[in-house]
Amino acid sequence: MKSSRRSFIKKSSVLGAAASLSTLPFSLLANSKADNIKIGIIGLDTSHSPAFTKLFNGENPSPELAGFKVTAAYPYGSRDIKSSMDRIPDYIAQVKELGVEITDSIEAMLEKVDVVLLETNDGKPRLAQARKVIQAKKPFFIDKPVAASFADTQLIYQEAAAAGVPIFSASSLRYMSNAQAVRYDGKIGKVLGCDAFSPATIEAGHPDLFWYGIHGVEILFTVMGPGCESVSRVNTPDADVVIGKWKDGRIGTFRGTRTGKHEYGGTAFGSDGNLVLGKYEGYEPLAVKIAEFFKSGVSPVDSAETLEIYAFMEAADESKRRGGEAVAIGSVK
Template identity: 45%
Template sequence: MSRFVFAVALSFMTIGFMGTNILLADEQNSPVFRLGMVGLDTSHVIRFTEWLHDPQNASGCRVVAGFPGGSPDIESSISRVEGYTNELREKHGVEIVANVEELCSKVDGVLITSVDGRPHLEYAKIVFAARKPVFIDKPMAASLPDVIEIFRLAKEGGIPCWSSSSFRYSKNMLEATSGKIGTILGGITYGPCHREPHHPDLYWYGIHTAEALYTLMGPGCVSVTRTYSDGTDVIVGTWKDGRLGIFRGGSSPAPGQSLKAGFIAFGSEDVYHGQPDNYDGLLREIVKFFQTGRPPIAPAETIELFAFMSAADESKAKGGASVELRPLIEQASAAK
């Protein structure tokens, strides 16, 4: 691990964000914690808003502003942004604003929800300058250097910041990692791995399956090998303690079939097979984050997760050769 990455992790984990002038949910006078969404081109903005506004969830948060964004060169972004923007405005009373700076002036915290990871660093810079805590939806960025730079800037400004897939907080995953099956000796995660040409192979959708693997195994992967055939990826990570974690991603289901997601956790006392459920667990963590200002995942783990996915691409380019993660992190840290 590079000295910068270690320093970022240590800072986030040990000192938190006490002493900053960031207004957290339990410190403000407003009856609700006002949230803004940046990038309204994903169904997540509707699902998240519905959950946050549901009185049964008692989130204490309300989405009050949104910046549409949208990426003209990604069809799944530009074809959806208008519809989701209209639904947020008309059904949920969200004010639509012209830019991220205006959004930050109206809210206490920010969700960067753009489906395209490329603009996330630039969005984050504006949010950090406004001193707003921020959750960044997947993918955190479209490159490993951008992920590292986001965390560096967050540390520099003392701004709470994190990112996660909902798979990490699914009920089955929480149960499997609760100690119920003993120590995790290894794991297999599987799921869709659709690609998008402006992102590394696994960043776009395979990130769910990769994050599930890291949730089971924890950080500490040292090298990756990738075997690829048309429509299927098998990636094997070797952890520093000798454990093996296996990622299986599919992009071409058989006719009439859909690609399922799930995991197998091999514990010292039992084996657990589970599947993801919904966004509830992730949203509870997001609310807790805005209440406390403390990210639930160390930056070093998220950085390593993206290095794992980048190493898989490099292994594919090298015909399945083993690729170490540490050199990739060091190179990416020096790139900005």
Template identity: 40%
Template sequence: MIGLDSSHAFAFTNLLNNSNEAYHVPGGKVVVAFPGGSPDFELSISRVEDYTRKLRNNYNVKIVDSIEQVAEESDAILLESADGAIHREQLRKIIAYKKPVFIDKPFCLSVKVAGEMIQLSKHYQTPIMSTSALRYAESLTTALQNTKKGKVIGADCFGPMDLQETQPGFFWYGIHTIEMLFTILGQGAKSVTTLSNDEHDVITAVWKDGRLGTIRGNRKGNTQFGAVIHFEQGSDYINIDADRKPYYASLLEQIVVFFRDGSSRVSVSETKEVIRFIEAANESSRDGKTINL
């Protein structure tokens, strides 16, 4: 299995080639990479050296001196820096090459920057895509394909809520459960209210059509990802940790299709709304007030 390190920009010739014990995503192969990393972010910079060595020695990936060289020598790019704060500047360096770019979560750390990145994509006519892999968890996808219980009327998502100082509030791990909620309810969030303490967070959101969605994040105890989806005629419990197929494998399949046709599987308008949602949830967590979107 090719590891998509959180401190590198990976490039692909033709398409991605990914495999593990049970799954294979057809395509080309990783051919060139640039080791990045943010010096002020320990979870980023501490892993660069080891991943660079493995890519070079185990996978014969060419390691180059600049992100621009990655863009020059590839057909599509994975921008995998763990630090959402540097994605805009990295994108600026490669956007003019007009190669499809997948940007790992978090897309960025403010709605203002999200708008600027989307404008860069439009100006250079370069397709971009960004999402958490949890969006494509097998059990979640299967449940949403079942129309026998009618329309979705609400959802309650939960997962670990680790915090990182350089990725404010819910931008680090909260984005996973927030992306799950948007996968279930779609765009159209109207307001957000957050209740937080040292160990847990509960985010309650109201959609413009009146539907309610909640997110529970845990820093103690349960670290499982899951959800309860409420339909018109019943509710389904989604235990993502019980899925046989890794959700990252499902994400890679979607990235491959994106690289082929240049059409993001998640609209950039929804990605921008997710970033605004996180901003509002962070703001609400400070005093518990409801924030309108």
């Protein structure tokens, strides 16, 4: 990785946190139907879109989600991934029942909302879509995958930081209770290592782990924290096994399953014992963090950590191309 890229990964979180709250296009005190913070969605080709809409627009949302409403959506979205395209008509119907207006362009949607959920399932159009959101100065949550390459992911973060536009991305698996307790509450003392797993189905046009492996990789980084230096990858008939070496000598692994039952989880190893990380807990914990982000303008996940996650996955692809050779994350471009 060039020195400028390394510098950006280190400094990007500082730039994001420094964005003035006065630039947010709504009142932080919104608490009635008349002054709801209006959310727009880009992409109705993923189950995440109706799931978030149901949480924010339900008759009795949790207190943490009160004061928000999804009001407009642009459906597209992937236009060349059939499994995504086929979902769009049903998801349009679902969100319309919840009071969401469907627009015929991203630009029209942006005029109607305060903040954005960029949900397009396909990473390939993400950079172009994110640029429209950034130009409109709308804070946005960008779902997985941020883009279809590390280079595009980095560009999105660079351009958002340069424009002073708050950005946040995370898998919902980051907010598994035990993973959070290990990282922030010292539940098992000093973290010595972690083995994480998730499905890792592959979609053409994306580095292998970007499409679904991101979930397990995010579990791994939630527990271990940033600081991975090199990645090596071993492929088996049923799974991808990726071994990360952290700068302090710790080892963390990700096992991405391509066949069999799809499950999410892992085991964290600590100085005070080990802990099974548990099961997926749904979208609401992430939705709560998104709501907090929209109010504060500060991402709950350091942008440098998010960029390292995507560099880790890109390095895993490079290791695959090199027959399992260790690849330095700093060499990823």
